[in-house]
Amino acid sequence: MGNSIYKVPGGKLLKIKLTPSEGRILAIVIKGDFFLHPEETLVALEEFLAGKELDEIALAADIQNFFDEADASLVGASAADIAKAILMAV
Amino acid sequence: MEEFRFLELCVHNAYENMAVDEAITLAIKEGKAPPTLRLYRWRPSAVSIGTFQGMTDEVDLKYCRLNKIDYIRRITGGGAVYHDFEGEVTYSLIVPKGHRLAPSNILKSYKIICGGIIEALKQMKIKAKFRPINDVVTGGKKISGNAQTRRNSCVLQHGTTLLDLDVEVMFSILKVPKEKISDKMIQDVKKSVTSIREVLGRHVEVDELGKALEVGFSKALKIDLIPGALMAQEWADAQRLMKEKYSTTKWNLSR
Numbered sequence: 648m649g650n651s652i653y654k655v656p657g658g659k660l661l662k663i664k665l666t667p668s669e670g671r672i673l674a675i676v677i678k679g680d681f682f683l684h685p686e687e688t689l690v691a692l693e694e695f696l697a698g699k700e701l702d703e704i705a706l707a708a709d710i711q712n713f714f715d716e717a718d719a720s721l722v723g724a725s726a727a728d729i730a731k732a733i734l735m736a737v
Numbered sequence: 738m739e740e741f742r743f744l745e746l747c748v749h750n751a752y753e754n755m756a757v758d759e760a761i762t763l764a765i766k767e768g769k770a771p772p773t774l775r776l777y778r779w780r781p782s783a784v785s786i787g788t789f790q791g792m793t794d795e796v797d798l799k800y801c802r803l804n805k806i807d808y809i810r811r812i813t814g815g816g817a818v819y820h821d822f823e824g825e826v827t828y829s830l831i832v833p834k835g836h837r838l839a840p841s842n843i844l845k846s847y848k849i850i851c852g853g854i855i856e857a858l859k860q861m862k863i864k865a866k867f868r869p870i871n872d873v874v875t876g877g878k879k880i881s882g883n884a885q886t887r888r889n890s891c892v893l894q895h896g897t898t899l900l901d902l903d904v905e906v907m908f909s910i911l912k913v914p915k916e917k918i919s920d921k922m923i924q925d926v927k928k929s930v931t932s933i934r935e936v937l938g939r940h941v942e943v944d945e946l947g948k949a950l951e952v953g954f955s956k957a958l959k960i961d962l963i964p965g966a967l968m969a970q971e972w973a974d975a976q977r978l979m980k981e982k983y984s985t986t987k988w989n990l991s992r
Contacts, residue, residue: 680790682885683789722843
């Protein structure tokens with residue numbers, strides 16, 4: 648189990664609680680003082696990330712696609728910031 | 738000018754306050770309530786955290802229980818806020834989606850709605866400006882924090898404007914390891930956050946801020962504030978939300 652805290656430059660704080668398994672995400676909790684509309688998207692994202700490979704570039708793309716498909720807006724951080732924070736927790 | 742229902746400065750506990758905000762969105766969604774501006778205080782004093790924050794990460798629950806400070810999770814994102822009964826006034830502005838005050842560009846809508854606070858501070862001879870993403874600052878220091886949610890076909894923005902600031906109490910409530918609360922940290926917060934009483938160097942009554950917010954929102958947002966009350970259905974929804982959501986451990990400690 649790993650944790651990370653990443654203050655996005657000019658943005659908000661991301662706190663990650665990660666359970667990795669063999670280079671993949673087994674479980675993840677994303678916390679922080681960012682904004683995400685609609686808010687329910689976050690729990691769905693955490694579920695979506697389970698099983699994904701711990702590769703920063705691939706994760707950033709997956710997260711961005713997930714937000715695009717959910718028509719969600721993240722404010723105070725970006726998909727790439729979340730991916731970065733996740734890798735920091737490894 | 739466009740008419741808004743105005744719910745005058747009133748006092749509720751944390752659970753009622755958050756439940757009422759959500760209940761109003763339900764009524765507006767059903768077309769039963771007009772756009773609404775609400776001013777309120779928190780008694781007992783309470784700490785609210787952003788919807789994505791971890792309660793036990795952010796808040797010293799033991800200190801809160803000992804000092805009879807409520808703690809609650811908001812439906813809006815953003816950070817932890819200490820709502821001191823004597824030290825701040827909270828507003829909420831709720832409009833249907835697509836309203837001119839809430840364009841789809843989120844930063845733009847923060848800026849528009851925060852205009853009400855900036856005008857209120859101007860009424861009190863304080864020069865303030867909007868600082869993206871969601872703050873109002875004066876002299877480079879934060880004096881108001883705001884948060885928005887978009888749900889139930891509504892845009893809800895609520896926020897606090899600081900009348901007074903007790904950094905020592907704030908640090909006791911928020912979970913900063915006690916040994917780390919150095920004089921320097923307290924000085925750092927004092928350099929980045931301020932309050933109306935500090936800026937003006939005089940005692941300002943809560944009602945004076947309440948009145949300034951009423952005038953400020955009306956003027957900046959070009960809205961006519963018509964004093965009103967919650968409808969019976971809104972109050973019933975608020976009671977239900979309070980019982981089933983906002984007062985529950987399941988909600989408040991969900992992260």
